[in-house]
Amino acid sequence: RDSVASRGLGDVYKRQILATDFLISGPDIDANIKRLSFIDSRGLALKNIETVFSYTPTKMLFSDLGIRTDSSLVSGKLQFDYQREDLNSFSDKVIISGFFENSSLDLGEFNLLYDEFGDNQKAQLNTTFSGTLKDLKFEEFNLKTNSNTSIIGRFHVNELFDSSSGGFLLDGEFDAISSSYEELTALLPRVLGNTIPSAFNVLGRFKMSGSTKITNESVKAVMDISTEIGSLFIDLNLNEIEVIDNASYVGQIRFTDFNLGRAIGEPTIGLVTSSLSLIHISEPTRRYAI
DSSP states (O other): OOOEEEOSSOEEEEEEEEEEEEEEETTEEEEEEEEEEEEETTSOEEEEEEEEEEEETTEEEEEEEEEEESSOEEEEEEEEEOOGGGGGGHHHHOEEEEEEEEEEEEHHHHTTTSTTSOSSOEEEEEEEEEEETTEEEEEEEEEEETTSOEEEEEEEEESGGGGGGSOOEEEEEEEEEEEOHHHHHHHSOHHHHTTSOGGGGGGOSEEEEEEEEEESSEEEEEEEEEETTEEEEEEEEEEOTTSGGGOEEEEEEEEEEEEHHHHHTOTTOOEEEEEEEEEEOOTTOOOOOO
């Protein structure tokens, strides 16, 4: 039957539940949830959740978890560890851990909860995770999209869901990122996509590996990049990234058989194999050192 509930994450409508093996032992609850469906106040329709559920005063466990929406299917395990008083500071203190495997995501649906993704983005996801909502670590992260982008690696992210706080941080090691400028900026949350310089567009499709550290004010990247116009290695620090194409930067670039003329729109320059040291100070002053 229809019902409404409020749990601090928005109102829930048209809730239906079917469970078996329901057991209450003192404060502990166990149940095999065969069907749970509802629509939240933002319009996200959860058509079915099934899980082996366990609750104690310090832990909630969702084993054999399956979440189905109109266009997504999430499979895995989810666990919350806490002291009862921690629930009043859920984002800061409740420890979340688990994994997603062979999960199909329509990121357009997630925009109802976290309006940062591009349109028409669908992906397959496998990952493990642990931490709090404000300080979350992803291991064995493997994401592949319908636009032929893939991201494989591990990273730690702070304030992903509240980037306006000024405390955003992503610190990651990536085994492989395969994409193009347009695909990657469309896929990533804006707080990340806006840190990719538009100069990447001339590279065509690229594959890169290495490490990156991104905050609200700066980007540190050490990457090997293979592109349609050659290979390069970058070790760059970018600051004043509010307008990324006018950021200040300092660092090293090493080109290998790289078509620099195509990259800068100068046809008289061909393939280049060279190492450069760069300094760029934002307008109105600009300085290069090679």
